[in-house]
Amino acid sequence: MNVLLFLIPLALLLGLTGLGAFLWSLRNGQYEDVQGAALRVLNDDDLEP
Amino acid sequence: MAETLDLSAYVRRQDNGTSHLDLAIEGIDCAACISEIESGVSHLPGLVSARLNYTTHRLALDWQGTLDPIVFVDELCRLGYRAHPFQARAVEEEEARRAQWLLKCLAVAGFASMNIMLLAVSVWSGNVSDISPETRDFFHWLAALISLPAVAYAGQPFFRSAIGALKNGRTNMDVPITIGILLALFMSVIETINHAEHTYFDSVVMLLFFLLCGRYLDQAMRRRTRTVACNLASLRAEVAHRLDDRGEPALVPTAALKPEDRVLVRPGERIPIDGIVLSGSSEVDESLVTGETLPRQLAGGGAVYAGSLNHTGALTVRVTATGQGTLLDEVQRLLENAASAKSRYRQLADKVARAYAPVVHLAAAITAVIWIANGATVHDAVLTAVAVLIITCPCALALAIPVVQVVASGALFRSNVLLNSGDALERLARVDTIVFDKTGTLTLPEMSIANKAAIPPDLLEAAARLALSSHHPLAAAAVREARNRRPFEGAIEEPGQGVRAVVDGAEIRLGSPAFCDAEDLAAIMVGEQMQASVIACARGHERAILLVRQALRPDAAQVIKSLRASGLDCRILSGDRPAAVAPIAAALGIEAWRAGAKPADKIAELERLKAEGRRVLMVGDGLNDAPALATADISISPITATDLTQAQADAVFLGDLLEPILDAVTISRRAHALMRQNLLLALIYNLFAVPLAFLGYVTPLVAALAMSGSSSLVTLNALRARGKGERKNETEAVPTSPAVPVLQGV
Incomplete structure (x- = not known):
């Protein structure tokens, strides 16, 4: 059962990383324009012709 | 005359020396608009960033230096978009903050429920195989460690609402939720200390997750409506010509006007404020204020109301304090009375909650009493009662209505x-x-020409194009008929009479019947049509009368x-x-x-x-x-x-x-109908689940399955509200009761 001592903290850490990433993206304003984000990806003006 | 609107009231200076302005944009309808707008303004000098929010149709601008913000509006106008300064209202900001908070709570509850479910599934499968009591205890303690802080954080929306309701001596849906959550959590900790096989940590956080989903959806719906409403409000934001001490007009937002200011209202403009006419005479259309469609004659000393349309002459108006506006005052007073009467309406969900909460608590109490009476230990009895509370906790009920x-x-x-x-x-x-x-x-709401068919099409088109050069409100009705939207060159507007222009050697006139020498025709038309306003147009010897009125x-x-x-x-x-x-x-x-x-x-x-x-x-x-x-x-x-x-x-x-x-x-x-169906589904679910819980068959596994099952069911049912449904057969006879004739006139 020693493997649990390693796996469980790892699982928690992964979960917390996900939560942290979500909270960061929320604070970063990434959910303020959900429809726009979906359309901006189609815009390829930034590519060199 | 090129007039510039003073937008300085909307510009916000920021700490890093840049200025910020939010614009609400009208006319965005496709993905290409994003880059068109952003790159369209990017060449303006000093611009630091321009970002369009496609969801809310707002453009955020940051620039450096002393750029007059009106250039943005002009530039966007050139690109074909109407832009209006936008100022976030307090209510909207508050809603946005609340939505963010709910999303954070949802994220925490989601994280906790996933991790605890991981531990719970291990325990469930271990219980039927070979888990050692030490490992099980370890998992339970770990679950407690995750769920206690998570519930303390993510449960706040419910705790606060429940406390608020209890303080006012009411109950709402959040009261049984809070009691259920706290009791289940408390009992699970006790069970963990007692090395028991089952705990309810997973049920609690899952419950919280589902409930928060419902809450967030509810919030998102209201926010979307509010955003659109706020945009529309700023798109219609009105401006006024304020006269300074020297009598020079300056264009200012109506919100910046103060009592005793003098305002110039030109023909064709809406009167922006309540006031007293100082000079000038005109006819005003007060249909928006009183519903009366005939224009009212007005001269010095007369009172005007915000929202009226100025027809014929320029007026100088002294702004009166809004509180003194007789009509607005009266309307406001009536409004307050009526609004307070309506707030007594109770929502379906609240009604259900009021009936539901006592029943749930009574059921849990009866369970405990009966178990004790039948010789069970207090511990077992309370545990069963908690199972009843969890299983009846209105999870499906809380989702049933918001999702619909x-x-x-x-x-x-x-x-x-x-x-x-x-x-x-x-x-x-x-x-x-x-x-x-x-x-x-x-x-x-706008006027239109009632007798289009009777007018030769080319004459109508000429009149419509000529109307483009006029500011008169009645001309606006004619403009709607114009296919070619370029005004005639050299068109001259004679104030109070009409417009004239020379096209292809012939003079075209549009205006009052006298101006077009068509009084004889007008007299005949007015005899036939009582409710319409009359304008005339003439080209050479051709003459026609346009009847303008509000069409259905x-x-x-x-x-x-x-x-x-x-x-x-x-x-x-x-x-x-x-x-x-x-x-x-x-x-x-x-x-x-x-x-x-x-x-x-x-x-x-x-x-x-x-x-x-x-x-x-x-x-x-x-x-x-x-x-x-x-x-x-x-x-x-x-x-x-x-x-x-x-x-x-x-x-x-x-x-x-x-x-x-x-x-x-x-x-x-x-x-x-779907809401009631959903409530019925939730009720049927309880009819099956409560007896099981009462008999003590509800293990955490059963609770988890029952909860997610019933929540999915009501959500899927709610999706049926989307379809357009079948229209009633249009040709069907009209089977209404005979309408009662009501008193006519006063």
Whole structure:
């Protein structure tokens, strides 16, 4: 059962990383324009012709 | 004359030396607009960033240096978009903060429920195989460690609401939720200490996760409506010409006006404030204020009201304090009375909660007592009672109504109806009588030409293009007919008379009959058509009379017919003259109509209808309708209505068609039916689950399955609110009860 001592903290850490990433993206304003984000990806003006 | 609007009131200076301005943009309809707008303004000097929010249709601009913000508006105008300075209202910011907070709570609950489920599944499978008691205890303690802080954080929306309700001596849906969550958590900790096989940590956090989903959806729906409403408010933000000490006009936002300011109102402009006329004489159209469509003669000393349209001459108006505006004052007072009466309406969800909470708690208490009476230990009895509480915790119930509301309001959104209040759907579904205002509601808010067919098409086109050069409100009706939108060169407007231009060697005139030498024709036309305004046009020897009036919305007759076919009693209650209302009522086949009603008369009429036990939907747009809108059980107003009126309406519809009203009733009826179905589903679920819990068969595994199962079921059922449904057969005979003739005139 020693493997649990390693796996469980790892699982928690992964979960917390996900939560942290979500909270960061929320604070970063990434959910303020959900429809726009979906359309901006189609815009390829930034590519060199 | 090129006039520039002073936008400085909207610009925000930031700490890093840049200036910030938010613009609401009109005319965004495709993905390409994003880059078109952003790159369109990017060449302006000093611009640091320009970012368009496609969801809210707002452009955020940051720039350095002393750039006049009006250049952005001009540039966007050149690109084909109308831009208006936008100032976030406090309510909207508050809603945005709350939505973010709920999303954070949702994230925490999601994280916790996933991790605890991981531990719980291990325990469940270990319990039937070979888990050692030490490992199980370890998992339970770990689950406790995750769930206690997670619930403390993510449960706040429910705890706060429950405490708030209890403080006011009421109960709401959040009270049983809070009690259930806290008791289950408490018992699980006790069980963990006692090395028991089962704990309910997973049920608690899952419950919280589902509930927060419902809460967030509810919030998102209201935010979307509010965003659109705020944009529209700033798109219509009004400006005024304020006269400074030297008598020079400057364009300022209406919000910046103070009492005693002097304001210049030109012909064709809307009067932005309540005031007293200092100089000038004119005719004003007060249809938005009183419903009266005949213009009123006005000279020095007369009172004018915000929202009236100035027709013929320029006026200088002294701003009076809003509190002294006699009409507005009266309207406000009536509004407050009516609004306080409506707040007594209780939502379906609250009603259910009020009945539900005591039953749940009673059931849990009875369970505990019976178990103890049958010789069980207090520990076992309390544990079973907790299982009853968890299983009955209104998870499906809390999702049942918000999900339907979200789906239905999305469907309404596509039908061009915006809801102002969440419970509007329920009230709309129970309506049996619809009272329409005439001016601007059954009729289009703008004037149009009534006798198009009688005018030679080329003469009409010439008149329409000529009208482009005029500022007169009646000319606006003619402009709508113009196919070629370029004004004639060298067109001259003679104030108070009309416009003239020389085209291909012939002079064209558009204006008063006298100006076009067509008084004889006008006299004949006026004899036939009492309610229309008359303008004339002449080209060489050709002459024609244009009858201008407010036309019915194109689909009004059809919609009224369908509404009556679905069993609704339609009536007209107008502030206009009987002679103007009668033909409209006749055209729509409405027998119960009343004209000349003042705001107080409208309220009295609605009260009378309500006293008969009817549930009344009021559809109106004028300032004079605002109190009536507040009195009615539910109200809808067109987006062209005055601010005050819109604020009072439960829903707003867009566009020139009346069809949204029909859609609103259809969709809300279906939504209401689904809400009741969902509540029934939740009830049936409880009928099966409670006896099981009572007998002690509900293990955490069963609880988890039951909870997610019932939640999915109501959510899937709610999605059915989306479809448009089948329309009533249009050709069907109209089976309404004979309409009661109402008193005519005053």
